[in-house]
Amino acid sequence: MSADRGDDPHRLTSAPVVVGIDGSPGAARAVDWAADAASRRRRRLEIVHALDLMATRSALDVYDVMVPPVLETIRAHGVEQLTAAAEAARRVDPDLDIIVSISEQSPARALIERSAIAHLLVVGTSGTGGTIAHLGSTLLAVVNHGRGAVVVARGADTAQVTPHEGPVVVGVDGSARGAAAIGAAFAEAADRRARLVAVHTWSDLSFDRFGALPEIIRDAEVRARADAVLAEQVVGWQEKFPDVEVVRKVYLAGPRFRLLAWSKVAQLVVVGNRGRGGFRGLLLGSTSNSLVQHADCPVMVVHPNGSHSS
Template identity: 60%
Template sequence: MAAHRTDHPRRLASAAVMVGTDGSEAAGRAVLWAAEAATRHRRELHIVHGLDLMAASSTLGLYDVTVPGVLENIRRRGADYVAAAAALARTVDPGLPIRTEVSEADPSRLLIQRSGTAHLVVLGASGQSSAFAHLGSTLLAVTAHGRGRVVVVRGNATDQGSHSALPVVVGVDGSRTGDAAVAAAFAEAAERATPLIAVHAWSDQRFDHLLGYPNAISNPDVAAAAQAVVAEQLAGWDEKYPDVDVVRKVYLSGPRHQLLEWSKVAQLVVVGSRGRGGFRGLLLGSTGNALVQHAHCPVMIAHTEHGAR
């Protein structure tokens, strides 16, 4: 089990679950998920909205923004967004401690900066986007550059009712960011009292799709090597979380395909911010990209502490 610092600000009891809102339906789903998470973690919920006055000035013209009443209207709309989000969060837990913030900053910069001390950051996404950029610049920026754990709430998924019996799924790839994902996944599975499915694909290629290769690993040496990767990355965590039932699933290839399939029957999928073979400058890997675009349940991107600045 990799060593992890215990004194990091996001692990303090005062670290909040943070959620961004822009008044959209997708943001509302994120607020519900975040409120459930804050209740489960016994943490404050911090609801934030960035006004992005610089962008507003570019869109409306500097003169228009300085006209009396225009700036006040922009601020009032932001205040309405966070007030509505707070009211929605209280439908989950009327006693939940909630803090709201309306900032003049760009929302992506605001969330990235706050992610350094937040317990986790939650954002909403809707639809099955065919292009990652269609999910929005804020979502793109925060999932790639955020620190700690960033959750993207997809589709109609929340964390309630029938979803509570579903497992947590984690992508295991032997990388350092894989260590961060495993740590986050065990904690989530333990808090939810649900099984953990550890998924590993030996090859990044979709051989099963492109060449008709079988999903299972037939070569015993390759199978043993794949199992060894999983065993090494999970080592020690079963001792720390003895009540978590872990199921290991090893496939020949296609990590994106395997995790997307598992997302159909999971309440949360957890992956590292950049997997094995990822370029140093690529802050969100191809598997994370695919899940954020197409997963059938919420996705947690676990960034390593090394990325904190």
């Protein structure tokens, strides 16, 4: 575990792995992923359940429902869900240091606030109205406005969500803001003793919109420039993590297509937030939506205001 670093709250020894729950299958997968991450990093696990009671009160007032009894029932159900999630986490590692938190805030606000002091924040990919609706606006709000590293625990089942085989894949866009994602990907690969695949596309044109675009870059000068961008971005990290095997992949276009394809064999895909170049606008358009909602493995989104390390 890393030493305390006053300039980065995400790397403090006290920074927990935080996971949001709502009782859905997606949240259960997120708990498994978060518990595995906390166990490997020897960090505390914090399980958060947000009730969004203000919205509930407003809805109940409209229908003239007795508010206090309903709210108490909601709170009691939330406690039950937290207890069940903690039990699931202890099945991953009986020695985990676990705390549970219940919040009256909206899920997005509660999780974004917790992300400011979290080592990393983990969310699932399904949900229900009024709780953590991870396939809707809550997911996009947390991914776009969270701090540090946000992991969307994708996967059809637990075995796919917390695999220990396959490479870590990182999208490299050639920007200074994307450096945090590369550093996080190297740290993850080192922690998992996994190969790192660094993916760079020269253009951000969508492959599935322009299917006739070739996979390789035939122009020798463009290929050399693309190779140089990728090499420049990873060389410093290779020196810091000499034991990580790095495979460089350069494509002409189609960042969404390339990363989704790699997610089929990866144990984790890592991308930066609001980068430029080949992954320009990654979290503002169709590429981000595809990754956090359709990738076949967990996706880590790293914000430039905070780095991630084991």
